[in-house]
Amino acid sequence: MEKHKNIPAGAIWYPEYKEWMLGEQNEAGEKTGIWEEWHIDGHLCGMVDYGNGQPPFPNKRFHPDGSLAQEGKWCGGQKWEGTYRWIKSENPTTELFPGGYAKESPNVWIAEFDYTEEGITYNARRYFDRQNNPVSVRGTPLPERPASVPERAYFVDKHDSLHILAHWAMSEIDPWKDICVGDYAEWDLNGNLLLKRVFNRNTGILVEEDIADVVPEQVINYYYPHIEPPVIRCSRHYSYNGNVRKEIFFDESGKLLCSIRNESITSHHKRWYYNDILVYEAIQTADRTKPPVSVRYFYPGGATLIDYISNGDGSGTWRLYDEAGRELLNMPRADEALVNELNRWGYYLPKSEQTTVATCWDAIAQNFREEHRRYFIEEKKNALPVPDFLQEELNKVDWENIEKAWGKNKELPAGINGLLSADEDVIAASTEHIWWSIECQGEVYAATYATATIIGRMLPFYKQEPVVEQRLLAFLYKVMTLPSLRRPGYYEMLSSLEFLIPELLLWARDADPVTARQAQHILIHVGKDSPETEVFLQQEWQHTEYSQIRRGYTLFCLGRFYELADENEKMEAHFSPAFLTETDPFLRIILAIFLVKASDDDAQDNWVAEIINTLVNPDVVMDGRFDSMQPFTGEDDTPEYLLKMLDYTNPAALTKNIGSIIMALPSFELYYQNTLLLAICCVLFGDEYATAQKKITPLRKNALLTLADLGEKDPDFLKHHSNMLLQYGLPDDAEQLRQLANSDC
Numbered sequence: 001m002e003k004h005k006n007i008p009a010g011a012i013w014y015p016e017y018k019e020w021m022l023g024e025q026n027e028a029g030e031k032t033g034i035w036e037e038w039h040i041d042g043h044l045c046g047m048v049d050y051g052n053g054q055p056p057f058p059n060k061r062f063h064p065d066g067s068l069a070q071e072g073k074w075c076g077g078q079k080w081e082g083t084y085r086w087i088k089s090e091n092p093t094t095e096l097f098p099g100g101y102a103k104e105s106p107n108v109w110i111a112e113f114d115y116t117e118e119g120i121t122y123n124a125r126r127y128f129d130r131q132n133n134p135v136s137v138r139g140t141p142l143p144e145r146p147a148s149v150p151e152r153a154y155f156v157d158k159h160d161s162l163h164i165l166a167h168w169a170m171s172e173i174d175p176w177k178d179i180c181v182g183d184y185a186e187w188d189l190n191g192n193l194l195l196k197r198v199f200n201r202n203t204g205i206l207v208e209e210d211i212a213d214v215v216p217e218q219v220i221n222y223y224y225p226h227i228e229p230p231v232i233r234c235s236r237h238y239s240y241n242g243n244v245r246k247e248i249f250f251d252e253s254g255k256l257l258c259s260i261r262n263e264s265i266t267s268h269h270k271r272w273y274y275n276d277i278l279v280y281e282a283i284q285t286a287d288r289t290k291p292p293v294s295v296r297y298f299y300p301g302g303a304t305l306i307d308y309i310s311n312g313d314g315s316g317t318w319r320l321y322d323e324a325g326r327e328l329l330n331m332p333r334a335d336e337a338l339v340n341e342l343n344r345w346g347y348y349l350p351k352s353e354q355t356t357v358a359t360c361w362d363a364i365a366q367n368f369r370e371e372h373r374r375y376f377i378e379e380k381k382n383a384l385p386v387p388d389f390l391q392e393e394l395n396k397v398d399w400e401n402i403e404k405a406w407g408k409n410k411e412l413p414a415g416i417n418g419l420l421s422a423d424e425d426v427i428a429a430s431t432e433h434i435w436w437s438i439e440c441q442g443e444v445y446a447a448t449y450a451t452a453t454i455i456g457r458m459l460p461f462y463k464q465e466p467v468v469e470q471r472l473l474a475f476l477y478k479v480m481t482l483p484s485l486r487r488p489g490y491y492e493m494l495s496s497l498e499f500l501i502p503e504l505l506l507w508a509r510d511a512d513p514v515t516a517r518q519a520q521h522i523l524i525h526v527g528k529d530s531p532e533t534e535v536f537l538q539q540e541w542q543h544t545e546y547s548q549i550r551r552g553y554t555l556f557c558l559g560r561f562y563e564l565a566d567e568n569e570k571m572e573a574h575f576s577p578a579f580l581t582e583t584d585p586f587l588r589i590i591l592a593i594f595l596v597k598a599s600d601d602d603a604q605d606n607w608v609a610e611i612i613n614t615l616v617n618p619d620v621v622m623d624g625r626f627d628s629m630q631p632f633t634g635e636d637d638t639p640e641y642l643l644k645m646l647d648y649t650n651p652a653a654l655t656k657n658i659g660s661i662i663m664a665l666p667s668f669e670l671y672y673q674n675t676l677l678l679a680i681c682c683v684l685f686g687d688e689y690a691t692a693q694k695k696i697t698p699l700r701k702n703a704l705l706t707l708a709d710l711g712e713k714d715p716d717f718l719k720h721h722s723n724m725l726l727q728y729g730l731p732d733d734a735e736q737l738r739q740l741a742n743s744d745c
Helices: 336-342 357-383 388-394 409-418 424-438 446-462 466-480 490-507 513-526 531-541 548-564 568-581 585-598 605-616 626-633 638-646 651-657 659-667 670-684 687-691 698-713 715-720 722-727 734-741
Strands: 012-014 019-025 031-038 044-049 057-062 068-074 080-087 110-115 122-128 154-156 167-174 179-187 193-199 206-211 217-223 232-239 244-250 256-266 269-274 277-283 294-298 304-310 316-321 327-333
Touching (some): 277 357, 304 357, 316 357, 513 548, 531 548, 605 638, 605 670, 651 659, 670 722, 698 715
Antiparallel strands (some): 012 019, 068 080, 110 122, 122 167, 167 179, 217 232, 244 256, 256 269, 277 294
């Protein structure tokens, strides 16, 4: 270890402290007198007076600028005597200061902890500002201390994240175990005792508790919507220190349904009550890597309903009992550390909709049984033999390190294998797990492409098992419908699945419309570079013997095929003449959509008119047929989707056709009027309106007068659409709309 020039030559490096030290020792090798300590960067960082070698030893620490950082009496090891003090520095420092709010607050400058005779725990803490005025842990001035509150009690601000109302508290803390030990008490600002607790000095487990009959609390009420006079749906009561939260539920008539109370005895000790009956209690250690002390659910009479017993090696067993104590079910748990870390031992607790004691306990037992069922389904899935041809594909992927959405990558292979099973429960669990791993809110990952590739490559092996074959095809179809599919890994996946094109063309002609639809959608990706795909789709959508929905889906596939190939000119060459001759309204609107999208702000009037006329006459296509096109239209409903298509065209073309929407506006109900009004506002009162100094053209005047008329006939009309009108700088008052329509500006 290289020694800084400021450090004396005789100083010795102590790796356990990571500091250089220099001082004298007696014949027994004990340190005596004053020992000095240097930081690796060369500044004097500490000084301990060992005297004749007998503790306590006065101890001081220094900041790099030489100012005092800590002082107190050290008894060796992890023991201290009396008051230990920490002081902050004006300059950057390598020295520690007690963490949390005190460390972060600029108003807290000094911290003092008083250690007990044992020297391990401290039972008082104080904080001061730069002027040595006492402050709270957050740096706020202390209120007057009531006579009934002991001097060693500390003040807790009402803004503390773990508390709601300010109070005084007195505790004894074992910092090495991070637990509260011995006596604990709290008082309100008037000095009234709120609670007393006694904790086991070794484990920190609550031994005794005495809570005052009346304690201050914060109450927040939530009401049922649209009920007059108001009826409370849920009343939440937070105790003065936030350790107790009670929720009281009512039905729409105001009748009490149930109450749920959560108690945090400590951060490691939780209780849950239903209608004031203890249902659940979990006691953990401060070290979340160690097994829980106790986890139990109780019957109304106090008998154990469920418990968890740790094996001490990171695993344990859940058990379900009847009221006589007979074991009904048991279930091993291998991820104890994860549950412990997240403090999720209460995951069998029911939701708040349980309204009686009976249904509450039934729900807990049912939750256990469902978890038990899922566990053994998982066991069955993991025990399935893996076919050699699947294992060969699985071995090509680094499952441990591949990017995914959630879960453990190594579990994906078992899920893929589970899709090949004949067990419906295993299939359902495998499907759920795979999607949980490979997709999140439409986003895709490397695991998405790897999984889809393997699923696709399994298809040839299941020609003689049509049920499995259709399941795999449906899965691959679902992957191909993901909106963000074209990411790194997309083209590699397609290349590995090109061998499927001949089979996909056969499936795409299948008499079953579901199979045909799935194959066509996969084909526009996997076969996007194949001329056969284009020819097939062109012929297929014009097959008049097929249903409108089947033809429409194929037409959407063809349009998307052209988009993926960036062949807008070829699309227009095929779709434009077809639009002129097609008489079916459903197919015409699909043709118009793709023509407008590909027009690059140069859409023909009749294409735009087709979309607008469909908005004005929604019954033509909005009878559910468009719902079947969801893989292409997305999450929007049909009117919203059509409005988005209008964004692809130029304002002039829209303006020519917007008159029909204005004329149709009064004939629709409020909900659909909102859709049409959005189109009117976008076209007539958008950016062009603002840049044209808000000039009132005849078309804008007509729209404003129509809105004014509707507002006068039905005041709720303007009230309902107020936000949209104001968003576009339009008044939400009928008279003001009429004045604007007749203005000269």
